Amino acid sequence: MAANTSLPNLAAPPPPEGTSRRSFLRASAAVASGLAAMAASLAPLRELSDLGSVEEFLQNHYKELTPVEMEQALARIRREVEKQYGLRPHVRDLRPMDGVEFVYCLNLTRCIGCRKCVHACVAENNQSRSPEIQYIRVLKMPNGTFDMEKGDHHYATPTVPEKGFFYMPVQCHQCKNPPCVKVCPVDATWQESDGITVIDYDWCIGCRYCEAACPYFARRFNFAEPKIPKEQINPDMAYLGNRPRHKGVMEKCHFCIQRTRAGKYPACLEVCPTGARKFGNILDPASEVSQILRHKRVFVLKEEVGTLPRFFYYFDV
Amino acid sequence: MTRSMKNFLSFLGRCGQLACEGDWRYYAWTGALFALCLVGLNAYARQFAHGLAVTGMTDQVAWGVYIANFTFLVGVAAAAVMLVIPVYIYKNEELHDLVIFGELLAIAAILMCLAFVMVDLGRPDRFWHMIPGIGKFNFPGSLLSWDVIVLNGYLALNIYVCAYLLYCRYAKQPPNKWLYLPPIFIGIVWAISIHTVTAFLYVGLGGRPFWNSAIIGPRFLASAFTAGPALIILALQIVRRITARAADETPSATDANAQSMRPASVVDLALLGKFLPEFDSVSDEARQHLLASGTVLEVPTAHTFLRQGTRGEGAYFVLNGRVAVNREDSGRLRTVRTLGPGEQFGEISALNGTPRTATAVAEEPSRVLRVPAEALRQLMKTPELERVIRARMHDRLMISDRALLTLRHIVQVAMIINVFLLGNEVFKEFYTGNLHVSSATYLYFGLHGHHALVPWIWTAIACNLTALVLLLLPITTSLKWLDVACVLAIVGIWIEKGMGLVIPGFIPSPLGEIVEYSPTWNETLVCFGIWAFGLLIYTVLLRVAVPILQGRFTRAT
Secondary structure: OOOOOOOOOOOOOOOOHHHHHHHHHHHHHHHHHHHHHHHHHOHHHHHOOOOOOHHHHHOOOHHHOOHHHHHHHHHHHHHHHHHHHOOOOEEEOOOOOOOOOEEEEEEOOOOOOOOHHHHHHHHHOOOOEOOEOOOOEEEEEEOOOOOHHHOEOOOOHHHOOOOOEEEEEEOOOOOOOOHHHHHOOOOOEEEOOOOOEEEOOOOOOOOOHHHHHOOOOOEEEOOOOOOOOHHHOOOEEEOOOOOOOOOOOEEEOOOOHHHHOOOOOOHHHHHOOOOOEEEEEOOOOOOHHHHHHHHOOEEOOOHHHOOOOOEEEEOOO | OHHHHHHHHHHHHHHHHHHOOOOHHHHHHHHHHHHHHHHHHHHHHHHHHHOHHHOOOOOOOOOOHHHHHHHHHHHHHHOOHHHHHHHHOOOOOOOHHHHHHHHHHHHHHHHHHHHHHHHHOOOHHHHHHHOOOOOOOOOOOOHHHHHHHHHHHHHHHHHHHHHHHHHHHHHOOOOOHHHHHHHHHHHHHHHHHHHHHHHHHHHOOOOOOOOOOOOHHHHHHHHHHHHHHHHHHHHHHHHHHHOEEEOOOOOOOOHHHOOEEEEOOHHHHHHHHHHOHHHHHOOHHHHHHHHHHOEEEEEOOOOEEEOOOOOOOOEEEEEEOOEEEEEEEOOEEEEEEEEOOOOEEOHHHHHHOOOOOOEEEEOOOEEEEEEOHHHHHHHOOOHHHHHHHHHHHOOOOOOOHHHHHHHHHHHHHHHHHHHHHHHHHHHHHHHHOOHHHHHHHHHHOOEOOEOOOHHHHHHHHHHHHHHHHHHHOHHHHOHHHHHHHHHHHHHHHHHHHHHHHHOHHHOOOOOOOOOOOOOOHHHHHHHHHHHHHHHHHHHHHHHHHHHHHHOOOOOOO
């Protein structure tokens, strides 16, 4: 390291008193030009498009918000969405219901890999169209193996389903033992009582540790400010769900919290043309998912990692 | 309390002033570093405005060269402990004065670490969410929150120890060991903890088999204890070179050249007592002995009292004027200390009967008291005086060849362990050959036609092995070859535990997808900026510390 080319002439005598005025002027000139150069180097900040509001900056963690503060936060989000997208959204803070634990089951025999779930998810959850963010990844897998390195992530849809392949959609598994929650340094992501792992988009610092921790590639980061055409905005929003995000924070599948906590099915399930997707309350023994878990041969992805997913795969035969 | 506070503040003020002074080389170097900092700042401003999209990172490869540099630099910071342990546990005298260089390097390295973490954040404006008590801190759950605590704690420990010891040197007061030894010993454990915690950041992720290996922690420590001391070896030689001049023929030392020589008188002892208050507690018997055997010399500028390597007996106390203690290493001469009234020299060889460790030359016309070894022993029976003399025996900024060779031993052993542990990992990965070997295959040989990291890792392995062989050969007892080995080790380890550890952990992705990573220009410029920032900090710290350690910059001057 050439760090120390700086130490010559240590014995130099201090300058005589008479020069102090001149050296003061010289020092001030040096400091002034240094500051000016620093200001000039910060010029790209002028291109900053989305200066967050002071209100957002000072807002407390979701779990610490009083009802009044929550109302203020929702009002702020309404204002911001209206300003940015020109429509007044319906934003709610939906809480988990008692006696409910959501579970997803996916029938690999039925899935044809059409990716309609992916598109429905993007539309429902106000995901960025540029750069593209999608919560669901569909793998085209050759029959006879579960080695995902053999899977094709970028197959073309018009030809599906192709003979000799099966299709495996992967999204957030809403683990019971979620590694992403454990690693978050600021508690910006947590598991709710209905089993959904959520993110407080206003609290996340964007370190992407959760993304590194997730064994299912379920988390997405906003590398740039998300772009969504105004006419494609879904105005039915939830605080922990599909409200628009800003750059620099994480997001992920939340089982369509804005729908499922209001008694509807997730968007991916509703759009599925083959009925491969099943969703429901595992605490209700009569629910469809309870039936499937009881009677089908189900499995979870990467069981050895110990994450205990709430997302199950099964085959009909 | 307020007075010592005021003294300390004036110390800081004067240090600040000193940091702004230097010759044209100092201004050129710091100016260039500052310019590079601004280039980095400019690149960061662009990233701040447009998001991390201006980097090469993706959802698949979520961390890149920022976190790679962070990981490497935590190791550099931790390595300061490799100077502390020999000195404070094994009482190594050669390294005594060099500890502070390691700790100052640790300060610079931690500041760089914090900068690398900050630039990696998507929302740096929310960093306050990480402050315990104000934000919401996921402790002890998240290893990242552990890292926040250990890194900032380590920074505080090192700033405290450096500031305290330097201030004591500056104020010419012996440091109180209760005030600096506890933090130094805590620092030893703490240094190991910062790198272990950083390793656990990776090790704790069950979904990333490449990192989920118990050996990463020991590997991190071994590579840190190789690269860190290697960096310190290079830095010390630069300090040595800059503070040195070519060794010229100094006239042979003999006190017969003195202008006048006379027996010591009561007046001389009173004068010594004025500058050295502890002298007052000396017993009458020892005083009598001193009066009978002491000699007072009046010498002109450039008079040489004693010469490094020669034998001689007797120690000297300065009564008046200024004496420089110079040391010759590798054909270059450096002032390791300058002494004013009340300070002693020559006592080490007088007490031990060993050759002179340095050359002492009068910097201005001076008057000194020469004390034979026997009389010095008498004096040191006074506990107060003994304490002061013993404390000052180490107040010399020696960067001896022997000290550098001690560091070479550390680098040597650490490098052997580092390569051994790497070999263990490679064996486990490839011999088992299960699906989890994918990342390692990608790193070393490429996977499914993707091999961006292959040239890098083999460069690293070549560097590490060459460095290892060089370090094992006696050839590296020559500093030139030692430098080559150190540079190779640093480059090799930077690649191996930076890019070679962070990136392949993400490739292939957990769903088997291969997305490669390479840093963008903007990202690279940010890195350059942070490195320049770190070097600037280290330069300024050394600019202040070296004159203090040499005794040229004190409260009196």
